[in-house]
Amino acid sequence: MSTAPREEPPTRTTPGQTVGPFFHYALPYDGDRDLVPPGSAGAVRLGGRVTDGAGEAVRDALVEVWQAGPDGAVPRETGSLRRDGWTFTGFGRTCTGRDGRYWFSTLEPGPDRPGAAAFFALTVFARGLTDRLFTRAYLPDDTAALAADPLLASLPAGRRATLVARRDGRGPVFDIRLQGEGETVFLDLSGRRAP
Amino acid sequence: MDSTPVTASGLEPQSALSARMAAVEEARRATGADPRQPALDYPPYRSTALRHPTKDLHHADPEAVELFAPCFGERDVDPLEADLTLGGAGEPLGERTVVTGRVTDARGRPVRRQLVEVWQANAGGRYVHSGDRHPAPLDPNFTGAGRCLTDDDGYYRFQTVKPGPYPWRNHHNAWRPAHIHFSLFGTEFSQRLVTQMYFPGDQLLALDPILASVTDPRGRAMLVAAYDHGVTTHEWATGYRWDIVLGGAHGTPLEDGEGDRA
Numbered sequence: 001m002s003t004a005p006r007e008e009p010p011t012r013t014t015p016g017q018t019v020g021p022f023f024h025y026a027l028p029y030d031g032d033r034d035l036v037p038p039g040s041a042g043a044v045r046l047g048g049r050v051t052d053g054a055g056e057a058v059r060d061a062l063v064e065v066w067q068a069g070p071d072g073a074v075p076r077e078t079g080s081l082r083r084d085g086w087t088f089t090g091f092g093r094t095c096t097g098r099d100g101r102y103w104f105s106t107l108e109p110g111p112d113r114p115g116a117a118a119f120f121a122l123t124v125f126a127r128g129l130t131d132r133l134f135t136r137a138y139l140p141d142d143t144a145a146l147a148a149d150p151l152l153a154s155l156p157a158g159r160r161a162t163l164v165a166r167r168d169g170r171g172p173v174f175d176i177r178l179q180g181e182g183e184t185v186f187l188d189l190s191g192r193r194a195p
Numbered sequence: 196m197d198s199t200p201v202t203a204s205g206l207e208p209q210s211a212l213s214a215r216m217a218a219v220e221e222a223r224r225a226t227g228a229d230p231r232q233p234a235l236d237y238p239p240y241r242s243t244a245l246r247h248p249t250k251d252l253h254h255a256d257p258e259a260v261e262l263f264a265p266c267f268g269e270r271d272v273d274p275l276e277a278d279l280t281l282g283g284a285g286e287p288l289g290e291r292t293v294v295t296g297r298v299t300d301a302r303g304r305p306v307r308r309q310l311v312e313v314w315q316a317n318a319g320g321r322y323v324h325s326g327d328r329h330p331a332p333l334d335p336n337f338t339g340a341g342r343c344l345t346d347d348d349g350y351y352r353f354q355t356v357k358p359g360p361y362p363w364r365n366h367h368n369a370w371r372p373a374h375i376h377f378s379l380f381g382t383e384f385s386q387r388l389v390t391q392m393y394f395p396g397d398q399l400l401a402l403d404p405i406l407a408s409v410t411d412p413r414g415r416a417m418l419v420a421a422y423d424h425g426v427t428t429h430e431w432a433t434g435y436r437w438d439i440v441l442g443g444a445h446g447t448p449l450e451d452g453e454g455d456r457a
Contacts, residue, residue, distance in 0.1 A: 003362055007211065012231055012301075012414065012417060012440065013231070013301050013414065013440045013441060013442035014388060014408040014418070014441070015231060015232050015233055015389055015390065015414045015415075015417060016232065016233055016389060016390050016418050016439050017233065017389070017390040017391040017405060017406070017408070017409075017418065017419060018240075018378075018389075018391075018405060018408075019376070019378075019389050020376065020391075021324075021326055022239060022314070022316075022322040022326065023337075023376065024312060024326075025314070025322075025323050025324055025338065026312065026314030026339070026340035026376070027314070027378065040210075040212055052245040052246050053244075053245035053249075054244070054245050056245070058246065064387075066260065066261075066265060066384055067260060067262070068259070068260045074259060074260050074263045075265075075266075076263070076271075077266060078266045078267055078268030078270055078271055079268070079270050079271060080265055080266075081267065081271035081272065081310075081342075082271055084269060089265060089266070090265065091262075091265035098448055099244060109260070112258065112259040112260065113259075113327075115255060116258075119258075121260055121261055123384075123387055125389055126244070127242050128242030128243050128244075128246035128247075129235070129241070129245075129246055129247070130233035130234060130235055130237055130240065130243060130247075130405070130408040131232060131233050131235060131245070132273040132387055132388075133248065134384070134385065134387075136255075148321065149388065150255075150256065151255045151256075151316075152252075154253070154255075159250075165359045166350060176330050176420075177243075178246050178247070178248060179245060179246065179247060179248055179249055180249070183248055183249060183250055184248075185250070185251065185253050185455055186248050186252050187252060187253055187254075187255045188252035188253065188254050188255065189255055189257050189261055189384070189385035189443075190385060190442060190443065191256070191257070191443075
């Protein structure tokens with residue numbers, strides 16, 4: 001920034017509010033969960049289950065994914081809302097179903113630099129969540145990269161595992177536990193460390 | 196010691212809920228939590244009970260992908276999607292209203308060409324959603340969902356009808372103040388915001404536990420639009436102005452020395 005802002009910098013940011021129960025006719029769109037066509041070359045299923053503090057399915061959550069491509073590069077292409085079937089935009093959105101499950105058809109991200117751990121950035125919204133939650137779903141394969149990851153290294157061993165996907169035959173599986181046993185680590189990415 | 200009056204529904208009365216809202220606000224002021232953002236653990240909004248994380252959010256330095264956000268462009272959004280009064284055979288019922296404002300980062304820089312999505316109840320307080328059982332009429336000429344891209348100065352603009360308030364079962368005689376849901380993207384992942392815009396002068400604002408989950412009155416004030424006669428148009432629509440400030444790692448606000456701890 002070489003030029004001064006035209007206005008005084010505001011000192012507060014607009015607070016979040018719950019997505020509520022009635023977003024289903026507005027936020028989902030055709031092709032929202034298919035970052036690539038299911039079954040196309042390299043396509044995997046990223047999926048899992050969202051559960052609450054009683055272990056029950058959260059059936060009205062919205063999950064978004066934002067990710068690098070297989071080459072580790074961050075996509076800068078438009079077209080997530082009107083997919084052409086050929087352009088990888090790195091963004092997807094899906095609702096959980098009655099069983100709390102969500103899934104995306106996507107490509108696995110690559111590391112953004114050699115030795116880095118690759119992950120999907122996820123955002124979770126739901127009725128009863130007063131603000132969105134950020135987390136990361138790391139790919140499980142490169143154990144050296146996972147061991148060297150600054151975020152994972154900053155977590156106690158028991159919590160670290162909540163951020164690492166496992167694999168089934170179709171791709172990475174990442175369960176999101178909002179509360180309680182095995183509670184997923186949710187992130188503050190604001191750049192300010194808590195005092 | 197529990198002297199909670201009994202209500203016909205068996206649910207907690209507003210008076211008891213309001214007292215709890217005030218107590219949480221007072222208690223949170225003492226904890227050092229950032230009161231400008233909503234409390235995730237907010238018992239007066241009952242659905243939070245089993246859904247809020249119990250552990251603090253964990254600090255993470257953003258990695259490369261998190262320093263960017265999805266790109267949206269002309270191909271993604273039809274300009275007509277910003278007019279929620281279109282799409283039916285006739286005009287929707289209710290007060291025709293324009294809502295407009297500017298999206299900036301915390302340093303006041305416009306958020307250009309980014310996606311804004313909205314959804315809302317109709318003028319009678321009813322959503323086009325199978326889960327909404329409030330026996331208010333559906334409007335065949337109103338769906339209540341819209342989208343636009345911000346312009347090169349960060350401005351968005353929607354034409355709609357003013358939504359009605361509606362009841363919910365959080366407590367006895369619980370009514371949500373009229374609101375429009377907003378979903379926004381910034382230029383980096385952590386600026387993602389889903390929130391609700393309220394209308395000024397609504398007597399239900401002070402009674403609403405969802406709004407009150409933001410325990411700082413100045414934070415709540417940021418969620419209330421201003422009536423703007425300059426947006427109101429002659430013989431056509433009333434107008435409201437609502438500006439939005441996105442946070443994020445790069446846009447961390449300058450400290451104002453008031454309400455912020457060193």
